[in-house]
Amino acid sequence: xxxxxxxxxxxxxxxxxxxxxxxxxxxxxxxxxxxxxxxxxxxxxxxxxxxxxxxxxxxxxxxxxxxxxxxxxxxxxxxxxxxxxxxxxxxxxxxxxxxxxxxxxxxxxxxxxxxxxxxxxxxxxxxxxxxxxxxxxxxxxxxxxxxxxxxxxxxxxxxxxxxxxxxxxxxxxxxxxxxxxxxxxxxxxxxxxxxxxxxxxxxxxxxxxxxxxxxxxxxxxxxxxxxxxxxxxxxxxxxxxxxxxxxxxxxxxxxxxxxxxxxxxxxxxxxxxxxxxxxxxxxxxxxxxxxxxxxxxxxxxxxxxxxxxxxxxxxxxxxxxxxxxxxxxxxxxxxxxxxxxxxxxxxxxxxxxxxxxxxxxxxxxx
Ligand code: IPM
Ligand code: MG
Numbered sequence: 001x002x003x004x005x006x007x008x009x010x011x012x013x014x015x016x017x018x019x020x021x022x023x024x025x026x027x028x029x030x031x032x033x034x035x036x037x038x039x040x041x042x043x044x045x046x047x048x049x050x051x052x053x054x055x056x057x058x059x060x061x062x063x064x065x066x067x068x069x070x071x072x073x074x075x076x077x078x079x080x081x082x083x084x085x086x087x088x089x090x091x092x093x094x095x096x097x098x099x100x101x102x103x104x105x106x107x108x109x110x111x112x113x114x115x116x117x118x119x120x121x122x123x124x125x126x127x128x129x130x131x132x133x134x135x136x137x138x139x140x141x142x143x144x145x146x147x148x149x150x151x152x153x154x155x156x157x158x159x160x161x162x163x164x165x166x167x168x169x170x171x172x173x174x175x176x177x178x179x180x181x182x183x184x185x186x187x188x189x190x191x192x193x194x195x196x197x198x199x200x201x202x203x204x205x206x207x208x209x210x211x212x213x214x215x216x217x218x219x220x221x222x223x224x225x226x227x228x229x230x231x232x233x234x235x236x237x238x239x240x241x242x243x244x245x246x247x248x249x250x251x252x253x254x255x256x257x258x259x260x261x262x263x264x265x266x267x268x269x270x271x272x273x274x275x276x277x278x279x280x281x282x283x284x285x286x287x288x289x290x291x292x293x294x295x296x297x298x299x300x301x302x303x304x305x306x307x308x309x310x311x312x313x314x315x316x317x318x319x320x321x322x323x324x325x326x327x328x329x330x331x332x333x334x335x336x337x338x339x340x341x342x343x344x345x346x347x348x349x350x351x352x353x354x355x356x357x358x359x360x361x362x363x364x365x366x
Pocket of ligand 1: 094282
């Protein structure tokens, strides 16, 4: 009997439906090659869910995600929801999903495809061979801290959020990062603002304690976030695993994405202690090009590869997808965000067709 993996598919808003459609076709194709099948349960989230139900994260969507073997998401958000109250905004749906599924560990790998070296705004000598992993804490920090809100004060309006971490929240994300460093090149750089913030001081103490008790063979360094932002563009090859809190990781991972030439290239995995993971590109919903078949589906396809490898333990199928991406790039196919002289421009669906052809023609059937 063939295995059927249950995927909950959250297309979301903007370019989400286009990029997830491509990823779905590819997942089905590698499934056929490697002897498993997939069932897709499509659920609304973000603006699409607000339109359908009035809520950015309907209870039925969260439940379908919890029941799945893995969750694949596109992107959420559109300008027309920007004026809604915070609890009704698309972003609140995504944050609720991360929190509701307990996905505290966000893995954002940044590797530079040899074919895209010249697509980056940085020089070849700086980015050639970059291979780093941002490990971002995803369910705590200033995104979720309380108190937060807006008050009328005597001298005007004040708004505030709280950046807070408890020791166990730091410990569990630090362990994930140390484990990854162990599987990679054995180096971990923890990012904080311990010269100014109390929350960062605890962060640093806990990371040091975990290092000492369980991972003393890993080479650990600490960096202030402002310096880390500079070092990422000055000499990104110095990094192996970067451990960050929620907000710092959000900012640094967009910055790191540009090392690869386009934010349209970066996948991510969000994982909890147990249960299904959520796999999504790190980019947004690109409302300016939505529905025009211009989006770059590669970050979503690479997220599907992470879903296969980490979520479903289908290593060979994951490798097929990654090879397909390398192959189409090497053949000179580019979506608009990556266009370069001498390359061939393709829309989102046509890029999907090339990827499918690359998968079908690859030698490694399971
Ligand atoms: C990301 C995004 C989200 C975040 C938004 C859409 C809430 O920027 O996944 O990086 O800030 O985490
Ligand atoms: Mg972000």
